[in-house]
Amino acid sequence: QVHLQQSGPGLVKPSGTLSLTCAVSGGSISSSNWWSWVRQPPGKGLEWIGEVYHSGNTNYNPSLKSRVTISIDKSKKQFSLKLTSVTAADTAVYYCARNRLVGARWAFDIWGQGTMVTVSS
């Protein structure tokens, strides 16, 4: 069974860069799945940030595209999120997730444990 384990700092300074990593175990990171990041501000709903394929191809939420980079390291079986120029509005629980192909589209079927990231000086 595939398991996702997140790591990274829980506190980032304003204007700094948020960096998180998601390690994949129990399965192949090179399988036919995309790997996503989703965030949830305190008390609010879910927002998709973007995704990466094992080829390195990426798709991003247009509202965050200018500040986001998602990358993959197949040798380490992990994928990563970098969000630059953060502000208090980026304070949220960040989740990594696996996208599984269902029919002709995708669904997030496996999730990491979540990382609360606070942007504060």
Place this chain on the structure above:
Amino acid sequence: DIQMTQSPSSLSASVGDRVTITCQASQDISNYLNWYQQKPGKAPKLLIYDASNLETGVPSRFSGSGSGTDFTFTIYSLQPEDIATYYCQQYDSLLRSTFGGGTKVEIK
């Protein structure tokens, strides 16, 4: 971008009641609609994919229907363990995803 409008934002029902949540897309998304359950402090859990297909291991009291722009999620007999927030989610043809605003379900 495709917007997903979910209603109601919250509801209160009794154990055993039927609960219905709706999700409306701003444009036709065929049946490319998924539903998730999120309990407090936990990651979301996939319940239904492609509008009406039950994920493996999910109880049959959960059901989904709809196509095009209008979708419905139903819990046929609400149980205490179903207390959670439920989200709809779509993936468009450009491989961009959006979630609905969520529906918080509570026990009356």
